[in-house]
Every structure is written in C-alpha cells, then in structure tokens.
Amino acid sequence: MELRLLQYFLAVVREENISRAADVLHVTQPTLSRQMAQLEKTLGATLFVRGCRFELTDAGVMLKHRAEEVVGLMAKIEDEFSHQRELGGVISIGSGGLYAMHVLPPIMASFRELYPKVTFSLYTNNADYIKERLEQGLLDFGLLLEPVDVSKFDYLRMADRERWGVFMRKDHPLAVKEYIVKEDLKGEPLITSDRLFVQKELEAWFGDMYSELDIFATYNIITNAVNIVADGIASALTIEGAVRQFCSDRFVFKPLSPELSMSSVFVWKKFRSGFSAAGAFLDHFKAQYGN
Numbered sequence: 001m002e003l004r005l006l007q008y009f010l011a012v013v014r015e016e017n018i019s020r021a022a023d024v025l026h027v028t029q030p031t032l033s034r035q036m037a038q039l040e041k042t043l044g045a046t047l048f049v050r051g052c053r054f055e056l057t058d059a060g061v062m063l064k065h066r067a068e069e070v071v072g073l074m075a076k077i078e079d080e081f082s083h084q085r086e087l088g089g090v091i092s093i094g095s096g097g098l099y100a101m102h103v104l105p106p107i108m109a110s111f112r113e114l115y116p117k118v119t120f121s122l123y124t125n126n127a128d129y130i131k132e133r134l135e136q137g138l139l140d141f142g143l144l145l146e147p148v149d150v151s152k153f154d155y156l157r158m159a160d161r162e163r164w165g166v167f168m169r170k171d172h173p174l175a176v177k178e179y180i181v182k183e184d185l186k187g188e189p190l191i192t193s194d195r196l197f198v199q200k201e202l203e204a205w206f207g208d209m210y211s212e213l214d215i216f217a218t219y220n221i222i223t224n225a226v227n228i229v230a231d232g233i234a235s236a237l238t239i240e241g242a243v244r245q246f247c248s249d250r251f252v253f254k255p256l257s258p259e260l261s262m263s264s265v266f267v268w269k270k271f272r273s274g275f276s277a278a279g280a281f282l283d284h285f286k287a288q289y290g291n
Helices: 003-015 018-025 029-043 058-082 099-114 127-135 196-212 222-230 240-246 277-289
Strands: 089-095 118-124 141-145 153-157 162-169 189-193 214-219 235-239 251-255 264-269
Touching: 003 018, 003 029, 003 058, 018 029, 089 099, 089 127, 089 277, 099 118, 099 141, 099 162, 099 240, 099 277, 127 141, 127 264, 141 277, 153 277, 162 222, 162 240, 189 196, 189 222, 214 222, 222 235, 222 240, 235 240, 240 251, 264 277
Parallel strands: 089 118, 089 141, 189 214, 189 235
Antiparallel strands: 141 264, 153 264, 162 235, 162 251
C-alpha cells in the first residue's frame, strides 16, 4: 500500500467531503474517488458510508487511527533525516499532569537558544498511553508516573515526588482540613485513576477500607474529571501536579495523611541515534539535570 493513498484517505476524513479534499490535494474529484475505491479494494473493506452525510464505517475508523500513526511516523523519519546538517526538527515529549514537568520548560528554552530551528510537540495522557506511543516511535521522550514498567527504555528518575491528595470544591466540608485521612473519605463519591498500577498503590494505602470506597468514576487524565468536581458530584483522588492549574477560588487540593507520594521517570527508547535533534536534546537534558 502506498503512503500517498493513506495521505489521501486522511485528507478525505479531515475535509469530510471528497470534493473539498480533492481541492486541497490538487487532484480531480474523479481521480480521488477512484483512489479511495482502490484503497477499499486493496483492504477488502468498505471505509465510507455512502449517503448524504459523510461517515466512516468501523473499518474506516480503524484505518484512520492506523493511518495517522503511519503518516506521523513517516513524517518524523523524514524530519529527522532532513536536519542532519543544521540541527532542527520536532522533538516530541509526552507527559501526564506531573509536578516534575516544571523541570522541562527551562531546559527546552535553553536548548532552543542553541538550536532555534527545533520545535517541541507536547502530548498529554497517562503513562500507559505515553509508553505505547514511545514504543511505536511516535514520541521521543516521556515523563511517566511510577509505578510503571520501564524495562524497554532508558530513563532518569526525577528528584521531585508526586504527592497524592483529594481535589475538591472549596465549599466542600473537607476543604477546611489541612490533611485528608482515609476515614474522611468513607461515603464520599470519588473519582480516581484507571491505571491498574496506581490503583494497587492506593489499595495498599487505604488497606481494608479500599473495598468500601464509593468510586463514582475513573479517569485516564484528570482534566476529564474537573467538570464532575465542579458540579459537586464527586471529589478526585489525584496527584498535586495534575491539578495545580485548577486550584483557585473554586477548587482546593488537600494532601493525604500519612503522605502517599510517587516518583516519576524521564524515559526514552533504548539505542537512540545521537545525530538527531532528540539525541542532542537528550545530551542537553542530562547536562542540565544531571545523571
């Protein structure tokens, strides 16, 4: 299958119309229609629902995700090899809402002073999704909350600890407390992480009481839960770094007692080539942050 066909397919998906996509691609509509029909024949699957409204079939949705990965990876390869003489290109970094992220901006800025043609692409999700994209080669680096399996990566452990607590509305009865103990959360509707490793850590902290918690919902990133907290439906068990930007006159974060905190790691794929912008950034990061 030609890469060009996947690029054409994604253009049709973006424009939601064959005619508009043909204009963007500078090809005729009949040509693009034939290309899409050929793609369907090659895959042995119908990708579009033919009718008044543009709609992808289940096979079309699956191809969209895979095509985005393939096209993105090819663009990354071309970008890395096109900047060998004068260092430039895109460095992609994935992270959740971690306090340790405060380390990265000044290092990124000082690196860009050395190499102004470099740009950064930031991706936000939990550690499991970031790991997957690192393994696929779609991210250069990840900042991951432990516990996490990093056996496939090289890494540096960050000095900052990620402190757990409860994110709640400021008018919540528990908001007056300096710390939250596990007994405070009996009967409280809670939102918590969907990561199995994290749930195991929370289970160890709560002990026998864990099975009695009222889990209203789970999240992969805390921003999905902020509206639920804002409506007073539930409070969120989360790390402080993930909600710092939301704490204001409406919300507060109260740490757990005894303290529950976790470390984080800055990771990258093993055996990375040193000639790329990402390789140079890694050397710069190590020099600035230390081994």
